[in-house]
């Protein structure tokens with residue numbers, strides 16, 4: 168579902184991220200590990216099509232991202248990639264449900280309120296559908312971000328330190344939900360993290376080396 172080959176990325180003259188081969192099957196979860204500065208966030212952004220690598224090939228569900236121009240890449244990402252950022256980037260002026268509907272609209276999909284509510288229900292936050300993100304607890308906000316990342320049934324879900332600021336209960340819940348949703352959507356799941364709790368529950372682990 169996700170295939171990275173011979174990836175190098177340079178900011179200025181320095182190599183910030185490199186990976187030879189990384190293949191993830193549909194529904195397969197994996198962790199991206201490595202010391203601070205080894206390029207985890209950079210690689211996650213490359214896998215998600217947010218950043219074009221200096222070298223190498225990225226394919227999602229058979230589609231080469233290199234082959235897409237910027238507009239087509241934005242459209243593809245909105246439709247096929249779910250992203251959970253560490254700072255959640257929920258739109259503050261929209262309710263939780265409206266954040267999901269905006270993700271559908273932005274991807275050019277029909278706005279489907281029933282599916283939006285069902286996605287929130289699956290994450291146990293249907294009662295928060297009509298409140299603004301500022302009114303959510305941290306755990307609820309993290310679930311809302313997972314809901315928004317999965318509402319379009321993406322082929323790939325990427326998450327950058329999704330448990331960093333959560334207590335053990337919420338961290339467990341978010342890791343379980345991400346994996347359950349990846350399985351349900353048959354999406355590959357790639358999580359960049361330092362969190363030992365994630366290392367304990369996801370077996371496939373890809374460790375980046377400190378950049379030269």
Ligand SMILES: Nc1ncnc2c1ncn2[C@@H]1O[C@H](COP(=O)(O)OP(=O)(O)OP(=O)(O)O)[C@@H](O)[C@H]1O
Nearest residue numbers: 178179183184201202203204205206207208209210
């Ligand atoms: N926009 C940028 N411009 C220039 N250099 C950058 C940029 N973003 C990241 N870097 C550099 O690229 C390298 C890899 O950064 P990246 O954020 O991908 O690492 P990371 O493994 O996610 O780190 P951390 O675990 O601390 O979040 C670092 O040396 C960083 O300083």
